[in-house]
Amino acid sequence: MKLYDLKTGTSTRRVRIFLAEKGVKLPTVEVDMLKGENKDPNYLAKNPMGTMPLLELDDGTQLAESVAICRYVEELHPEPPLFGTTPVERALVEMWNRRTELELLIPIMDHFVHSSAFYKERLTQMADVARRGHTRAQDRMHWLDGELAKRPFIAGDRYTIADITAQCALILGKNTGTPIPADSPHLARWFSEVSKRPTARA
Amino acid sequence: MKLYDLKTGTSTRRVRIFLAEKGVKLPTVEVDMLKGENKDPNYLAKNPMGTMPLLELDDGTQLAESVAICRYVEELHPEPPLFGTTPVERALVEMWNRRTELELLIPIMDHFVHSSAFYKERLTQMADVARRGHTRAQDRMHWLDGELAKRPFIAGDRYTIADITAQCALILGKNTGTPIPADSPHLARWFSEVSKRPTARA
Numbered sequence: 001m002k003l004y005d006l007k008t009g010t011s012t013r014r015v016r017i018f019l020a021e022k023g024v025k026l027p028t029v030e031v032d033m034l035k036g037e038n039k040d041p042n043y044l045a046k047n048p049m050g051t052m053p054l055l056e057l058d059d060g061t062q063l064a065e066s067v068a069i070c071r072y073v074e075e076l077h078p079e080p081p082l083f084g085t086t087p088v089e090r091a092l093v094e095m096w097n098r099r100t101e102l103e104l105l106i107p108i109m110d111h112f113v114h115s116s117a118f119y120k121e122r123l124t125q126m127a128d129v130a131r132r133g134h135t136r137a138q139d140r141m142h143w144l145d146g147e148l149a150k151r152p153f154i155a156g157d158r159y160t161i162a163d164i165t166a167q168c169a170l171i172l173g174k175n176t177g178t179p180i181p182a183d184s185p186h187l188a189r190w191f192s193e194v195s196k197r198p199t200a201r202a
Numbered sequence: 203m204k205l206y207d208l209k210t211g212t213s214t215r216r217v218r219i220f221l222a223e224k225g226v227k228l229p230t231v232e233v234d235m236l237k238g239e240n241k242d243p244n245y246l247a248k249n250p251m252g253t254m255p256l257l258e259l260d261d262g263t264q265l266a267e268s269v270a271i272c273r274y275v276e277e278l279h280p281e282p283p284l285f286g287t288t289p290v291e292r293a294l295v296e297m298w299n300r301r302t303e304l305e306l307l308i309p310i311m312d313h314f315v316h317s318s319a320f321y322k323e324r325l326t327q328m329a330d331v332a333r334r335g336h337t338r339a340q341d342r343m344h345w346l347d348g349e350l351a352k353r354p355f356i357a358g359d360r361y362t363i364a365d366i367t368a369q370c371a372l373i374l375g376k377n378t379g380t381p382i383p384a385d386s387p388h389l390a391r392w393f394s395e396v397s398k399r400p401t402a403r404a
Contacts, residue, residue: 048345049301061290065297072293088263091274095267099251128328143250 004054020199096155096162105169107137112176145184222401298357298364307371309339314378347386
């Protein structure tokens with residue numbers, strides 16, 4: 001197997017933390033997005049979306065999408081379980097992983113992409129989208145704060161892929177102007193705890 | 203179990219088709235969104251997102267997010283398999299389900315929400331978001347057309363949840379001004395076939 005990675009990416013970080021939690025090391029190729037390597041025909045033949053991460057299997061199968069890659073790794077290396085251990089738990093982890101992605105990561109990303117200098121030449125930035133993303137993400141952080149008053153981790157008593165997604169979303173938010181609001185102590189407690197895990201810098 | 207449904211919704215249709223493919227019938231409560239029942243405190247206590255579908259389990263667990271509900275049903279009723287049958291197949295189905303959602307359903311939904319009269323009073327519509335959604339969805343339909351030249355279904359030789367997602371996205375697109383482009387015969391062939399399944403009107 002070979003992992004096509006992007007050191008600065010958020011989706012790639014999700015996979016790197018997931019692999020580190022599993023204790024799995026994979027041969028890795030860094031794709032230089034600034035040089036446009038992800039839009040190179042050779043790479044697009046592997047993943048027409050031109051995104052990283054991408055996991056190339058030994059039979060040539062190309063697996064894109066971070067959650068698909070994590071799910072595959074979970075099947076090969078079930079311990080520690082990061083997708084839940086019973087049908088209900090697995091469904092709840094899926095629910096929370098999707099909520100953290102749709103309600104947190106995407107709005108934070110919208111704000112970043114539509115307001116940062118980096119993307120200025122790369123797409124048509126829309127100030128309204130940036131503003132809406134920022135407002136929505138902050139609103140959802142308040143909501144998550146209330147949830148994290150009730151339990152240690154996003155989906156329950158155990159660290160799961162939903163925590164990884166939220167953690168990567170909040171790292172992006174912290175670095176791009178959508179930080180945890182000052183009046184969200186439970187979310188801040190959770191973020192501080194997950195950031196201290198040995199895998200957090202993967 | 204009890205399913206909170208919305209007859210006209212796209213996410214709810216995904217779950218209804220999934221259940222029909224499994225031959226599973228669930229007691230169902232229609233939530234009247236026009237009357238604001240989904241923003242009622244009783245409903246928000248079950249699902250703070252105020253969205254349907256929602257699956258209420260007998261022990262009181264509330265499962266939101268259509269894919270989480272489908273995954274739970276798949277575990278209780280494995281036949282016919284709609285999430286794949288081997289680790290690689292399950293990962294590919296996940297990848298394709300996410301691609302159809304992110305690349306097709308969300309842009310089509312963006313166009314609808316930001317251009318339709320129905321949403322005019324409900325949120326701040328952004329014409330740029332509508333335009334971008336429309337353009338992106340049409341672009342991705344051309345790409346999917348090329349993919350469907352190579353195989354019968356979205357993720358391979360078998361009908362899966364990725365087909366259900368794409369099918370529901372294209373129903374929404376057809377009804378809201380983002381139809382299949384005229385020069386996409388393979389996508390049109392696939393859509394015609396999945397639309398003839400006995401479950402398509404669920």
